[in-house]
Amino acid sequence: MGRQPCCDKVGLKKGPWTAEEDQKLVGFLLTHGHYCWRVVPKLAGLLRCGKSCRLRWTNYLRPDLKRGLLSDEEQQLVIDLHAQLGNRWSKIAAQLPGRTDNEIKNHWNTHIKKKLRKMGIDPVTHRPLDQVPPRPAQQPPPPPPTTTAWQQQDGAEHCQQVEDEDVKAVPLIQPHEVTAPPPTASSNCSVSPASVVSPSCSSSAASGLEAAEWPEPMYLLGMDGIMDVGSGWDAGFVVPGGLSVDPFDHYYPDPAGFDQEAWL
DNA sequence: AAATGACGCAACCGCCTGTAG
DNA sequence: TCTACAGGCGGTTGCGTCATT
Structure with missing residues (x-):
């Protein structure tokens, strides 16, 4: 059959x-x-x-869903998470409330990739381009550096390096660290932490509906x-x-x- | 104003994973 | 343990829009 x-x-x-x-x-x-x-x-x-x-x-x-371009903070978060997770868009999207994996993937391919290259950073390895050795096609990229080249260049300290391979078990970003708009005065909604980090839904899980x-x-x-x-x-x-x-x-x-x- | 090229995004395709029987 | 299935994920494509000539 x-x-x-x-x-x-x-x-x-x-x-x-x-x-x-x-x-x-x-x-x-x-x-x-x-x-x-x-x-x-x-x-x-x-x-x-x-x-x-x-x-x-x-x-x-x-x-x-949020619509519109990613904010600077969101872009930074995407870059940091990509350095840790690679092309695992659904995992990355889970950390960005109201964003979908498809949206982030598209934004990465059309905007962030270019931006990083322009800054002299390899978007795959997150290392400076002149330090990236040519890779054989079949080999996976080298593990990301402890501090991303993006951060080395930018001086940002947002990247939380994950030592544990199991990124699913250990949230990279604490719920309170996720950029989420504050509840409006007229809203009596409350978001339970369990909902905020629910892994079962890539991005809707992390968003506050009041926003x-x-x-x-x-x-x-x-x-x-x-x-x-x-x-x-x-x-x-x-x-x-x-x-x-x-x-x-x-x-x-x-x-x-x-x-x-x-x-x- | 028209033609052309570049870009961005929505949607599809095919593979992988988890689960139930 | 095996098989079939639904859902999920990431890569890729096609088309509409915008900018440039």
Whole structure:
């Protein structure tokens, strides 16, 4: 028995998402959550692969995403983390609230790489370019220096060197060190530390929803009504159908009120 | 104003990992 | 222990936009 494809690709749409598709996906996920990505497009009435839906949600539609260019602090953090972790974008994104691995990867490839090269720093090894020996193609890059060349040049002291290889077990950045906007006066949201460092969701986990904004498409789509949920984010939504939505981790069905028939 | 090239970002592809049966 | 599967990750591509000529 061959492996079943993740979705039936016949007749599935590819390419850029339309506003209507976004609206369907967001509406569905906010109402039902994603119990199984494979069935999300079917139930939401989308001719898309489940993976595509997950990607669209994760990288663009999630309500806690920041948009716009990375700040200087964020860029510095990305550089430091890249020196420690290499191209493990999801791990890096986990330390930047509201940023996605894809966004950081793109920003690295288009901006930071050039910036480092311009400064005479090899973006792979984080050493000065004139100290980087030519590497055979099959060999991994040398381990990063204790203090990155970026820091040597810049004099910055932000980089926390990790001695333990298991970076998953030891958070590189303490939750309080993560650049997060302070809660607004009108917000009564509170973010539990466990949520802040939750490894299960690359970037949404680390963000405070009180600071989150809907990405522009939400407004364009007239989704304001959906967002008119008061302070429900931090408590977990209970939406029609008995489903809870935990904005800091996963959107999951409330086991007590989960309508299995509806899903099936 | 039109043509061309460079750039940036969204999305896809394919592999890897974790997990349930 | 093995197999099948879903979800996740990183690399890559394609296209739209902007700048330059």
